[in-house]
Amino acid sequence: MNEDHYQKYDEAVQTAISSMQVINGYFVKQxxxxxxxxxxxxxxxxxxxxxxxxxxxxxxxxxxxxAQNYLPLLEHLSKKDATEYxxxxxxxxxxxxxxDSLTLRxxxxxxxxxxxxxxxxxxxEIQRRWKTPIEFFEAYKRCEExxxxxxxxxxxxxxxxxxxxGLVGRKKIAKVLSGKISEVWxxxxx
Numbered sequence: 001m002n003e004d005h006y007q008k009y010d011e012a013v014q015t016a017i018s019s020m021q022v023i024n025g026y027f028v029k030q031x032x033x034x035x036x037x038x039x040x041x042x043x044x045x046x047x048x049x050x051x052x053x054x055x056x057x058x059x060x061x062x063x064x065x066x067a068q069n070y071l072p073l074l075e076h077l078s079k080k081d082a083t084e085y086x087x088x089x090x091x092x093x094x095x096x097x098x099x100d101s102l103t104l105r106x107x108x109x110x111x112x113x114x115x116x117x118x119x120x121x122x123x124x125e126i127q128r129r130w131k132t133p134i135e136f137f138e139a140y141k142r143c144e145e146x147x148x149x150x151x152x153x154x155x156x157x158x159x160x161x162x163x164x165x166g167l168v169g170r171k172k173i174a175k176v177l178s179g180k181i182s183e184v185w186x187x188x189x190x
Contacts, residue, residue: 058085062090066095109123114184115181
């Protein structure tokens with residue numbers, strides 16, 4: 001990628017990678033060049049062929065699997081014998097479905113990342129301080145208590161950046177981004 005394209009899309013790519021790691025729980029292998037990606041995929045293919053080619057696969061019927069019972073079922077089967085059990089792709093897609101298995105934390109992180117500039121890392125840091133959306137919203141309400149309208153608005157604008165001022169690097173939140181977050185979560189514009 002040339003430098004102009006890289007700078008333009010770097011933040012979006014980093015946000016997507018963070019989202020896949022944090023929210024979806026996927027391992028993300030990053031490579032520098034397309035050749036490295038190809039080598040990685042070829043190596044992974046060889047490992048899978050060595051492990052599974054020509055051997056019988058024990059498959060759990062798709063109709064008995066749900067997102068809730070999958071892990072307990074695997075645990076039960078592994079205690080029963082040392083045989084590896086697998087699932088079909090449709091079963092995998094079903095238990096990995098975003099809409100079926102989203103927790104409040106997942107939705108909260110996604111909501112935070114809807115604000116331009118809030119990466120997965122930054123959303124996680126916000127979520128560490130304010131565990132739920134209502135807790136975050138109430139923190140903004142407390143910024144108004146005992147203050148004039150302008151003071152309250154300024155306090156809300158700076159709340160996230162001040163609370164997270166000890167962070168460094170990509171996790172740090174600047175005042176401008178803190179203000180954007182404030183506009184969304186406190187229903188207030190500066």
